[in-house]
Amino acid sequence: MKELVNNLKGDRVIWTFVALLALFSFMPVFSASSNLAYIGQGTGNTISYLLKHLAHIFIGLIIIFCVHKVPFHYYRGLSKFALPIVWILLGYTLIKGTVIAGANASRWIQVPFIGISFQTSTLATLVLLIFVARYLSKKREEEIGFQGSLIELWLPVFTTLSLILPANFSTAALIFSMVLMLTFVGKYPIKFLGAIIGFGVAALLLFILLSKAFPDSHLFSRVDTWESRIENFSTDKPGEDDYQIEKAKIAIASGGIYGLGPGKSVQKHFLPQSSSDFIYAIIVEEWGLIGGFGILLLYLLLFFRFVIAAHKANSLFGKLLVVGLGFPMIFQAMINMAVAVELLPVTGQTLPLISSGGSSIWMSCIALGIIINVTKKDEEIAQELSDKAKREAALQKLIDKQLEEENEDAMNANENYSIEDNTNIPMNAVLNK
CATH class of the missing domain: 1.20.5 (Single alpha-helices involved in coiled-coils or other helix-helix interfaces)
Incomplete structure (x- = not known):
């Protein structure tokens, strides 16, 4: 164990916070997954869900360890070649996406021969933000032109967003916000950012207008859900508006200051996404405001550590990587908590490193591994x-x-060969000499 700890390089504080969040996640996931265990012909046994989450976390920690050994500058060139592959995966997901626990059909794909589902937008977020950091660090000593940046930077960005938007508006909006933040930190001309924001809003309005013109198209099937969520904070299921958020508020109110105790949540039996999207409500119900504020504090401390890591990074590319990969993780956590307390409409964003789910955990672990490598x-x-x-x-x-x-x-061998040659010389030749 001591040798393993000595092999952990980089910021030990980030390692500690990640370990704390990962360890804490087992208790709420084990408790909240009981409703999933009763779905269909289930027996109510939650051990399989706990073991599955254990496998996801264990693989995630291995990913962090392996990735943090790779110098972060290697990802500069890799992002350029990975982005077209991401576009292919996103396009395939839109066409062949699968349904996960009743969720929209265009967010997930089934990985062949493995039997696991993968949300391609999480990979797209990671690759795109690395790509943007690469562009900004490459142009640090050059004057950035608007027309040139449209082709080199914004065309790939909007291509990626256009492939995510039809199935997942909240993720597309989060990515666009993070790209704008990253370009601002990377000193992209502010006068150009206004035009980019205007273009993004216009593209969204055009998409909504097309959805009204072609309401039966599969491509625009989520637009009505966006509108209802913004207007009423509703869920995907018609006739059950505000169902999940109401149950989440009941869970939070039931928790009080000290909570009902680990595993004693009542609302976990009624919240369809109690182990993923609404796991924060279950945490507050079982651990009270103390547990809820404790998790919030951990994320804020992790955010503070990311700020320090970005400040100490020796290169611009390293600084932008920490900002581009670390800040979205914290903002996603804040969004998840805000949804649980009805500060935001339902978005489908999970709680990083705590909510159940393989692809979201692993992508977060890849991002953390890169950040830790920067902090070496x-x-x-x-x-x-x-x-x-x-x-x-x-x-x-x-x-x-x-x-x-x-x-x-x-x-x-040469010496032996010479001796053998000499022994083969005729005796009369030797006498003549």
Whole structure:
């Protein structure tokens, strides 16, 4: 264990907060998944859901460990080639998306031969923000032109958003907001940002108008849901407006200051998304305001640590990576909590590292691994380079030794050959000499 801890490089505080959130997640997920265990012909056994979440968290921690070993500048070039692959996946998801627990059919795809579902928009968010950070760091010493940036930066951004928007407005809006924030931090000209925002609003209005003109099209099937959520904070199911949010508020009110106790939630049996979208309400019901504010404090401390990491980063690309990958995670958590207390309409955003779900956890872990790699201190990087140099020196020494042995064998073989040749010389030739 000590050796494993010593191999954890980067900001130890971020490691600690991630571990705390991951460990805490087991209790509310185990409790909130009881309603899922009774769906259909279920027996009410929640152990399988707990083991599934354990596997997701365990794989996620392995992902963080592996990713934080890879120098973050490698992702600069990788994002350029990964973005077209993401577009293909998003397009395939729109056409062949599957239904997950009654959710909209165009958000998930089934991974062949593995049997797990994957939300492609989470991968798209990660790749797109790295791509934007790459562009801004590449142009740091150049004057950015509006026409050039339209092709190099905003065309890929709006292509990605247009493939996410029909199925998931909240995710598309969050990504667009994070891209605007990242470009602002990266000193993209503010005078151009106004035009980009205007273009984005106009594109959204055009999409809504097209949905009214072609109401039966599968592409515009979610527009009515957006409108009802904005107007009434409603759910996807007709006739059940405000059902989930009302149950979430009852759960929060029932929790009081100290909560009902772990596993004693009542509203988990009535909230369809109690282990994912509305898990914060279950946390407050069981752990009270103390538990609710405790989780909020952990995310705020993690946000504060991201700010410090961005400030200490040695390169602009590293700073933008921390901002682009870390801040959306915190904002997503704030949105999830705000929905539970009815400050925002239902959005479908999960609580990072706590809500159940594989793809959302793993994408968060990839982002955290990259951020932790950025936070590596100079001495840690120097130590890694020194270890690498030592390994290369040892390998070179082994190769030299092998070559030396091969040369010695060759010389011995030549000497033996010479002796054999001399023994074959006729005796009369020797006497004549």
